[in-house]
Amino acid sequence: MEPLPPAGTDGSESLKVRDRSSAAKERHSARAIAPSLVDREHPLLGSRIAVPRSVSVIRPPSFSLRTIVSGMTTLFGYRDLLCTLTFFRLAIRYKQSLLGWIWAALQPLSLMIIYTFIFSRVARVTSEGIPYPLFVFSGLLPWIFFASAVSNAINGLIHYPALLTKMYFPREIIPLSYVLAALVDFAIACVILTGLMMYYRVPLSWNALYALPIVATLSAFTVAISMFLSSIQVRFRDVGVGLPLLLQVGVFAAPVVYPLSAVPSRFQRLYLLNPVASLIENFRRVVLHGSGPDVGVLITSGSISLCCLVLAYGYFKATEATMADMI
Amino acid sequence: MFDLQLDHVSKRYLIQYSSHSRSPRWPEFTSLYKKPKEMWALRDVSFEVAEGESFGIVGHNGAGKTTILKLLSRISAPTSGEIRIRGRLSALVEVSSGFHPELTGRENIFLNGSMLGMSRSEIARKVESIVEFASVQEFIDVPVKRYSSGMYVRLGFSIAAHLDPDILLLDEVLAVGDIVFQAKCLDLINQLRAAGRTIVLISHDVGAIQRLCDRAMLLHHGRVITIGTPTDVIDRYQRMALDGEDGYHVERDAGQKSASCLHISFAAADQEEPVRTGYPMFARLRFRASEVLENVVFNVLIYWPSGYVCAQLTTALADPLLRIEPGSGEVEFCCPVLEIQPGLYRVDISIESNGNCIDRQQRCALLRVDPGKVVFGDFYIDAVWRIHG
Numbered sequence: 127m128e129p130l131p132p133a134g135t136d137g138s139e140s141l142k143v144r145d146r147s148s149a150a151k152e153r154h155s156a157r158a159i160a161p162s163l164v165d166r167e168h169p170l171l172g173s174r175i176a177v178p179r180s181v182s183v184i185r186p187p188s189f190s191l192r193t194i195v196s197g198m199t200t201l202f203g204y205r206d207l208l209c210t211l212t213f214f215r216l217a218i219r220y221k222q223s224l225l226g227w228i229w230a231a232l233q234p235l236s237l238m239i240i241y242t243f244i245f246s247r248v249a250r251v252t253s254e255g256i257p258y259p260l261f262v263f264s265g266l267l268p269w270i271f272f273a274s275a276v277s278n279a280i281n282g283l284i285h286y287p288a289l290l291t292k293m294y295f296p297r298e299i300i301p302l303s304y305v306l307a308a309l310v311d312f313a314i315a316c317v318i319l320t321g322l323m324m325y326y327r328v329p330l331s332w333n334a335l336y337a338l339p340i341v342a343t344l345s346a347f348t349v350a351i352s353m354f355l356s357s358i359q360v361r362f363r364d365v366g367v368g369l370p371l372l373l374q375v376g377v378f379a380a381p382v383v384y385p386l387s388a389v390p391s392r393f394q395r396l397y398l399l400n401p402v403a404s405l406i407e408n409f410r411r412v413v414l415h416g417s418g419p420d421v422g423v424l425i426t427s428g429s430i431s432l433c434c435l436v437l438a439y440g441y442f443k444a445t446e447a448t449m450a451d452m453i
Numbered sequence: 454m455f456d457l458q459l460d461h462v463s464k465r466y467l468i469q470y471s472s473h474s475r476s477p478r479w480p481e482f483t484s485l486y487k488k489p490k491e492m493w494a495l496r497d498v499s500f501e502v503a504e505g506e507s508f509g510i511v512g513h514n515g516a517g518k519t520t521i522l523k524l525l526s527r528i529s530a531p532t533s534g535e536i537r538i539r540g541r542l543s544a545l546v547e548v549s550s551g552f553h554p555e556l557t558g559r560e561n562i563f564l565n566g567s568m569l570g571m572s573r574s575e576i577a578r579k580v581e582s583i584v585e586f587a588s589v590q591e592f593i594d595v596p597v598k599r600y601s602s603g604m605y606v607r608l609g610f611s612i613a614a615h616l617d618p619d620i621l622l623l624d625e626v627l628a629v630g631d632i633v634f635q636a637k638c639l640d641l642i643n644q645l646r647a648a649g650r651t652i653v654l655i656s657h658d659v660g661a662i663q664r665l666c667d668r669a670m671l672l673h674h675g676r677v678i679t680i681g682t683p684t685d686v687i688d689r690y691q692r693m694a695l696d697g698e699d700g701y702h703v704e705r706d707a708g709q710k711s712a713s714c715l716h717i718s719f720a721a722a723d724q725e726e727p728v729r730t731g732y733p734m735f736a737r738l739r740f741r742a743s744e745v746l747e748n749v750v751f752n753v754l755i756y757w758p759s760g761y762v763c764a765q766l767t768t769a770l771a772d773p774l775l776r777i778e779p780g781s782g783e784v785e786f787c788c789p790v791l792e793i794q795p796g797l798y799r800v801d802i803s804i805e806s807n808g809n810c811i812d813r814q815q816r817c818a819l820l821r822v823d824p825g826k827v828v829f830g831d832f833y834i835d836a837v838w839r840i841h842g
Contacts, residue, residue, distance in 0.1 A: 221555050
């Protein structure tokens with residue numbers, strides 16, 4: 127039954143009413159023809175926007191370029207999860223702790239004091255004319271970023287097996303979120319570094335902006351190592367046991383507590399092939415010394431990091447599909 | 454137009470066994486060097502689900518139902534073959550397993566919602582509705598570690614229910630929550646069906662498959678046995694269950710007891726016909742006694758597939774109670790109208806004397822009821838009718 131137009135209105139009101147009901151009828155008949163393109167209203171779920179559905183294909187896992195590309199596309203679709211997870215990681219970390227965010231600064235500062243005592247007072251290591259505490263702190267920041275990101279990330283996947291066996295989301299988000307959280311800690315520590323530089327009256331030059339691409343490269347390398355190791359950790363828990371040891375030794379394979387000049391010059395090329403070592407050295411150079419970076423070395427470590435990242439991501443995506451079976 | 458297509462999909466699991474040979478006091482160094490054993494959970498499975506269709510998957514434990522669910526929801530990948538999915542697919546599984554205990558209910562909604570593939574804006578729009586559906590309004594800003602287990606599960610389910618997928622996977626999830634919440638969930642599933650969403654239901658419960666599905670598939674040891682209407686598929690499934698189990702002869706330790714149940718069989722009025730809802734049924738229980746027994750009661754308990762008692766045939770109402778002589782005999786129960794719905798039921802039989810159980814055979818036989826007079830609900834109630842006025 128068509129409702130009658132109320133008295134005192136012209137025909138347009140009733141026309142509108144009729145329009146709406148015929149539109150509903152059209153929608154009803156359209157549903158039978160192409161339901162996926164129709165705006166379907168649902169009392170609980172709310173109305174949805176009509177979008178043509180895309181077809182996704184699930185294939186046996188393989189190590190291929192196609193896997194990498196489709197993995198990145200899916201990852202982009204889940205970018206909100208990466209942000210949420212990183213944010214909560216930071217929020218949870220210092221929940222129910224008295225000092226809270228102060229810990230982010232306290233960790234590198236305490237290491238700085240210890241190393242200063244050992245290597246400056248006891249062992250008398252040179253520091254290229256820069257006060258040793260500042261020297262070691264500037265090396266410790268990128269190192270702590272790398273080490274804490276990797277050691278947290280590798281346990282991320284096995285920490286909550288239920289996440290892997292009960293629901294799907296791109297698994298690389300878990301190691302990635304740990305790296306991002308460590309990056310935020312790094313940024314906080316950088317503020318303290320600036321404070322220390324002011325205290326020791328070391329001037330900050332524009333060259334310090336080179337730190338941005340340096341940190342970006344270091345992050346890429348950190349992501350590569352985190353993804354590679356966390357994928358192995360799902361299968362062989364040896365990684366989780368061996369890594370802390372490796373990291374304790376690893377700090378001495380980079381110019382953190384000693385300057386690059388302490389490395390015999392014939393080994394320096396080999397030594398700088400390690401992206402962590404060359405990036406820490408360049409970070410200190412642009413921030414503390416205010417000079418330009420060693421571009422050749424940077425390009426080398428940039429290419430190494432990129433290669434590692436592509437290979438590690440490909441490997442991670444190829445093994446991702448069976449993680450739930452292996453864990 | 455298909456929504457879901459499986460093309461010759463196989464899934465192999467590699468299982469690492471630990472050796473049993475050595476004493477458990479000396480754990481072996483590691484089992485990772487051993488060659489793992491292969492187990493094919495799915496073998497060459499192909500099927501299509503059309504848009505807006507409800508598709509049921511039945512099969513015994515280990516038939517590969519859960520593996521299919523895992524493959525479809527991308528938790529695991531096939532060993533060979535291809536799966537094509539059109540649109541957003543989501544599984545109503547235990548979402549609460551992804552909760553972080555330190556985060557509040559609201560924060561967990563955001564975290565888990567985005568894990569399930571919702572965008573932040575979408576979650577922000579739905580958060581009130583999620584909270585209301587789970588009925589956790591007062592506790593929404595409390596860390597979920599302080600939640601009761603019921604609240605925990607309800608919140609998880611509520612998030613998944615608000616995903617609004619094109620294709621919904623259900624895996625016997627309706628066991629969560631209390632009755633009120635279950636009613637809400639069933640309501641939701643019906644709304645989704647009415648809205649033209651595609652549903653894949655994986656269940657042992659043939660009743661649910663019959664009620665909710667347009668088509669069904671039977672899996673057995675990872676292979677597709679048949680795809681067709683729910684009635685046909687359930688029929689095939691039940692016949693497979695009956696194979697080798699029809700009629701159960703109990704001959705063990707007959708000597709030690711004063712009486713024992715030997716055999717139970719069910720038949721329609723005509724021996725050739727199957728037992729049907731709404732028609733007569735005869736149950737014959739054979740027994741053997743080694744002495745005279747007074748005040749004897751014979752019981753036949755009929756169980757739903759879910760394990761709950763459905764109905765009982767008993768001689769307990771006889772007055773006076775029965776008396777049996779040594780030797781073997783048979784009790785015949787005659788039901789003029791069989792009131793239980795089509796399905797496969799498990800049966801217990803027992804003999805009591807003076808209130809003591811003499812012999813009890815648990816789940817010893819199967820009763821298969823075929824469709825007869827079709828009605829909705831769990832029981833057929835025989836009735837006559839008359840119109841006044």
